[in-house]
Amino acid sequence: MIPRGRWQEIQSLFEQLADMDGPTREAHLDKSCGEDADLRRSVQSLLTLDGAREDTLLNAVGAAAESLLDDHRDRLIGTRIGPYRVVSILGHGGMSTVYRGERDDSQYHQTVAIKVLQHASVHPRLRSRLHSERHILATLDNPSIARLIDSGDLEDGTPYLVMEFVNGESIDVYCDARTLFVRERIELFIAVCGAVQYAHRNLIVHRDIKASNIFVTDEGAPKLLDFGIAKLLAPESLSHTLPVTRLQERILTPENAAPEQVLGRPITTATDIYALGVLLYLLLTGRSPYRLLSYSQLQLERAICMDDPARPSQMVVAKLTGETDIDRSRISDRRGLSPQRLRARLSGDLDAIVAMAMRKEPDRRYPSVEALAEDLRRHLMGQPVQARQGDWRYNAAKFMRRNLLVVVSGAAVFFGLLIIAGVTLWQNHLIGLARDATAEERDRAQQVSGFMVDVFSRADPFNAQGRPSTAQELLDRGAEKIKGNANLQPEVRAQLLESIGLAYRRQGLYERAIPLFEQAVAMRRSANPIDRRNLAAALANLAQALTDAGSFGSAEAYIQQALSLSQATDRPSSAATADILFQYGHFLLNAKSDPERASKLFSEALVIYRSVPGDQHLPIALTLCSLASPSIWSGDFVVAEQYQREGLSLLRATVSRNYPDYAASLEGLGYILTQRGKYAEAEQTLNEALQIERGDFGADNQRIAAIEANLGEIYERQGDRARAMKFTQDALRITKDHMAPNHYIVGYFLDALANLYLDADNLGAAESNARQALGIYAQALPARHLYVAATRHLMGEILLRRGQFEAAEIELRAALDIDLSLAGAGNWRTARTQASLGWVLIAANQAVEGEPMLVAAQRQLLATLGPQHPEVIQSTTRLAQYYRSHHREADAAKLRSPN
Amino acid sequence: MQVPANFTQLLTEWRSGQPQALDRLTPLIYDELRRLARGYMRAERGSHTLQATAVVHEAFLRLIQANVDLQDRGHFFALASRLMRRVLVDHAKSRSRLKRNAGFRDLSVSDSEQKAGSGEVSVIALDDALESLLQLEPRLARVIELHYFGGMTYDEIAAAVGASAATVHRDIRLGKAWLLSEIGGAAK
Structure with missing residues (x-):
């Protein structure tokens, strides 16, 4: 028996060293044990045994149980069950043991499988149920289903089933x-x-x-x-x-x-x-x-x-x-x-x-x-196969269910009729043209088609500057017209399909847009010769619609095809290639959570836009705004603000304030300003965006939701919780009305709401919202996505407040894993998660790991986000609290004045 | 046919020092133990460990039909774990006697026992080592018993012994390492 004092030494050393890595542990062992080789050996041996992967003791318990049961099972062998002699054990599961039974009397020889059930002895009610239901089972008569032959009870009341023996x-x-x-x-x-x-x-x-x-x-x-x-x-x-x-x-x-x-x-x-x-x-x-x-x-x-x-x-x-x-x-x-x-x-x-x-x-x-x-x-x-078509169809159907269209004004109906009439006239015109087409006439046909495409595109609220000038009906009828007309020249048909598809897409009618784009792609592919530029554009359109509908997998395949096709064709690069780069960048950003690659593509696009002739102000402005996004993701809000402001001022000089992307850019700037703590300017900017959206689009839309959520965040940071809650809830309501219930944006706002509940100390509501968000992400996003990490981090914080340290640790480690692989070690998101994890570990008495983690994370956060940021304030407060509770006043004081 | 309430009653009797209650308790456990064995067999090496102990835990929960006050649960689990340990160890001991006395019946000795004989740990050795641990550090022994024989989670053990889950986690690690070293030492 080890002496008491010695045991305590061993115990305390083990606890200190258990979580250290090899070299650190060795160093500590050297220091702590000194000359005491015996102590060192004891601790060392325990640590080695602690590191074993397999749980030998668990196996010992399981093996003992297995052996006990083997014996118990064997008892029936050699006995009779009904007319059958029990010969051997065929197998056993958790619910039952299956024996091989043989019937050998004057009439015939028969082998059966006898299933002897357990639990029934403890659950009498289950037994009676079994007796009534096995009659139903006995009616199953199919050559591919093993038949239920008989059933009954053993002497001790244990029920059994006799079944066809399958060799x-x-x-x-x-x-x-x-x-x-x-x-x-x-x-x-x-x-x-x-x-x-x-x-x-x-x-x-x-x-x-x-x-x-x-x-x-x-x-x-x-x-x-x-x-x-x-x-x-x-x-x-x-x-x-x-x-x-x-x-x-x-x-x-x-x-x-x-x-x-x-x-x-x-x-x-x-x-x-x-x-x-x-x-x-x-x-x-x-x-x-x-x-x-x-x-x-x-x-x-x-x-x-x-x-x-x-x-x-x-x-x-x-x-x-x-x-x-x-x-x-x-x-x-x-x-x-x-x-x-x-x-x-x-x-x-x-x-x-x-x-x-x-x-x-x-x-x-x-x-x-x-x-x-x-x-x-x-x-x-x-x-x-259905499975491959069902994917988008289902997503899109859900997506669109409640996305009602704007009421058609009298003028728009008239306009629509005009278009339908135009298509018919124009078709006839084209047929005439096709008969003896000269180069000049073909040009004219192109012009006509361009015009018609343009007319159709007016259904696109972006081109119509957001006026409610269109109706689904109009587009539906246009699409019908194209479908029903076999005489349309393939090229024109493809263009029309794309125009209508585009208009559908901008209306959020992905379900309808996707098949049109698919047809267009097919037609472009089968054209002879293939026009690669047009095919690339068609592929890009299809990819965009699939992205909107959440079918990220196929979307990415298409956009990659589009990009390589366009890059191979365009020399030197044209704006068309830049457009695809731009689109792919957004895809990587949103669907893949890959800001790094996105940023590269945006920069590439920017270089091209700046090098090609013609007025490229608008795409340049939009690309600049897009370049802000990767910086936002990586926490570099200073750079993000520069890009966003540059893009916005170019936009201001290029388009009217009614241009839809203008309000979106204002919203982006508002977000960045919020993150930088410039609340007054952020609020003003967001209100301007809100005014534009409400004034020009009237009804609620997704951008309004984004702006409101953003305003909610400002109010939250300024301590106006009631207002923050109101805005965030409204954003969520709008989103739920406009998006599929499982769209990731819904999850995003649920997360925002959970954050507010956490602040308000309403842990139940916080947890339930965060869980809902995770449920949605599980379906809408890849498992490794920064949104997922953010919400799991939040979940970790919630569980921490509930005192469930172990569960919190699991969430935070999972979040950290994603953060590290997607955002990287120095990123503020990673640091935020590390700060929380460090604190949880401290709370769970594992300060050895927790303290250095919290210290490093707090420094990183301070360096990235500045002293006013709530994350910085929180981690600093926690660290100070930890120091004070360990009577390290000097360290705590250093936190207050870092220099 | 035993109704669930009986089980709780028998357990209480056993606790209050009536050894014959154990004889009547044991058969009730068999059914539930089958599930445990299945759990053990599913715990393939190197892949996910489906905890056999979780099944033990479940076995008892089923047996008592949750007729136990929440406040008394910790106590009850302790008792149930003790009982499970007792049943498993007694059976293993009678098996090894049988094995020694009747060489020709070796065929009926289960694989698992042979494994236990060939360098792996037997539940008897675990039982002995746990006794030693009880002398040295009763808290660790108790926590280990709850974990391995009662199938309780860290949180449940924490609630039962009034410590934090983190402490329980550390205790189990230390206890386990100590037991392994004790068993290894005894074998030599």
């Missing part, structure tokens, strides 16, 4: 053992879908579809086991709900669980569709969807509800920790392809189909198992 292997083992190609795997999977669909028609949900529940016989026929059994065993089928329901749900094969199962929400046929998606994922990639993301159960659950899994095509080239290249190629070998070929095989259709089956919201998945199977069949036949 075969689980589906994943079967596929791998036979090196089935992707096509063969899909065909087998479609057969599984057929069985599930059959059960669904009989109103039975499987609830626990997974590879180990699906056997394939030697003849290659799939057999589903345990249909409906999970429901009989599910905790919620008990009339009394336990407070531990969450925990119980948690145990149900978590990797396959759908979000609604994790969250304890109602289970429907859509839950099976999700599970089928997971199964397909496994069959295609050899891995579970969340293997890359998670390592603890809690994180796994969080991932299931929040994160998008890696796409199957990415998963097959990903290397998991602890895996080698050989492990990876083994997976593709079993599908008869190289990893790269497999990736190519899965990307596109199959990625989209899996994603659609596995959507977080049950009602956004395939409407039925049949629809899923059908899409796979379409894929196998080389036809376009």
Whole structure:
């Protein structure tokens, strides 16, 4: 036995050194132990054991439990259950043990699987339920579903089910053992879908579809086991709900669980569709969807509800920790392809189909198992799949649901009729032209088309300076006209499609704009010869509409095509290339949270605009304003202000104040001024922007929401909480009215509101708003996005105030991880997160790590944001508080006068 | 057929010093323990660790049907953890006796026990080491028992023993390292 005093020495040293890294720890050990080699050895040995990755003790407990249960299970072997002799154990799960039973009497020989259930002994109510429901299950009669033959109770009352014995292997083992190609795997999977669909028609949900529940016989026929059994065993089928329901749900094969199962929400046929998606994922990639993301159960659950899994095509080239290249190629070998070929095989259709089956919201998945199977069949036949079209259609539909159009004024209706008439006349005119076109006439046709394009573009509020001069009806009819007219010259048709698409897009009608742009792109592609410049522009338009609709993945592919096409064609570069650079920059900024690359593209665009002939004042002004954004992201508000002011003054000299981007630039300047603490000027600037927006556009719009949120922030900083709340709530209301419920902007304002609640010490409301924001981001943004980091930081602060230090630490570390990789080490966002994390660690008695972190972060914040910034004030106050509580008055005093 | 309230009652009896209550408690635990074993088997090495202890925890929650006052929960968990430890260790001991006495029945010795014999830690060794730790630093021993045999989270343990979660976390780390070193020393 170690003497008491010695033990205390060891204990205190261990606690000091446990979180240090190797060299620091060595140095401390040397210092603290001095000549005492024995003490050093003891502490050193504990520290080494502490570092072990595997939890040996946990394994010991688990192994003991397993052994205990093995014995318990064996007891039934050799006994009789009903007419069957129990021969061996086939397998066991958490709910039951399955025995092999044999019936051997004068009439016939029969082998069955007998499932003996547990829990029933503790839940009598579950038992009675089981008896009533197994009759329903017995009616399932499908060659692909293992039949329920009989059921009864053991002597001690434990219920059992007798089922058809299936001789075969689980589906994943079967596929791998036979090196089935992707096509063969899909065909087998479609057969599984057929069985599930059959059960669904009989109103039975499987609830626990997974590879180990699906056997394939030697003849290659799939057999589903345990249909409906999970429901009989599910905790919620008990009339009394336990407070531990969450925990119980948690145990149900978590990797396959759908979000609604994790969250304890109602289970429907859509839950099976999700599970089928997971199964397909496994069959295609050899891995579970969340293997890359998670390592603890809690994180796994969080991932299931929040994160998008890696796409199957990415998963097959990903290397998991602890895996080698050989492990990876083994997976593709079993599908008869190289990893790269497999990736190519899965990307596109199959990625989209899996994603659609596995959507977080049950009602956004395939409407039925049949629809899923059908899409796979379409894929196998080389036809376009629903999943890839559904994406934008769904997003856009949601986006537009409440985006009502401005009322058509009498003049506009007249104007619209004129256009329709014009199109008809002009068509005839063109047909005449086409017959014997001379170069000059073609020019005229071009002019006419230009004119018409221009007429259509007036439906665009930007060109019409925001007057409500258009109606969806007008555009719809224009689009109809084009569609119905087979005689239109392809080039003219493409231009018209683009004009209407553009007008739709500016109206926020992405749903309608996207197919028009798609058609235009297709036409430009099939033109002979291809006009690369036009094709690039068409691709850029399509990319923009997809971006607006939130389909970032396909948008980026298109805009990259547009850019490389344009760069290859344009020598020297023209404004067209600069336009695409400009657009791509904004995409990177908003969709990718990549200010660094965005800034490069903007600068490139600026150089081009300045070098090309003609009046480029407007694009130059807008690019200057755009260049302010990356600086805002990186916290360089001084530079941001310079760019914004330069752009704004050029804009002022170029366009009237009714030009829509003018108000937007004012808003941008207002934001920067707010960040710089110049509240009076910021408020004045924002009010001017608000006046323009309200005066010229009348109704609420998204820019008004942005301005109001910004004003809210000013009031918050000036301590006028009531007003801040009012403005922020209004911004949120407008946004919710105008945007899809899951648009990231909604999340952004929820975050702002959560911030206000936190200030007001209303932690419940703060947490609920922040959680909603994170939920929206999970669907609308990549997991690694600075908005996500910002809100997780906020969540960390909220949890900190609630005294949940461990949870706060988790959030803050996650935020820091994103900040470091996207914003970088010196960035104010990173420093802000570090300041919070440092404080949490201090609060959780881990000052060794916490103090230096807070000190460094406070310095960084001060250097970047200046002494007046609330983040600086907060971190300084906290640091001072820490010093004082440790009687380090001198350090505290230094904080007040840094010099 | 035992109704849940019985379990709580039996547990109370056992606590108040009636050893025969344990005999009647043990069968009730089997069903729930199966789930624990499953959790253990799912805890593949190197991948995410699905905590077997979480399952133990759940087993008890199910058994008591939350018939326990919140205030008494800490106490109850302590008791439940003790019981789980007792059941597992007793079984392991009877198994190892069986193994020694009947060489030919070695086939029935589970893989896990063989593993335990081949350099991995057995629950008996853990039990012995925990006894030593109890002498040295009772607080650590208690926290470890709650963690491994009661499947409680740091927060729950913190609430039960009246310390911060951070302290509990540190205690478990130290306790674990100490136990491993004790077990390793005893083996040599």
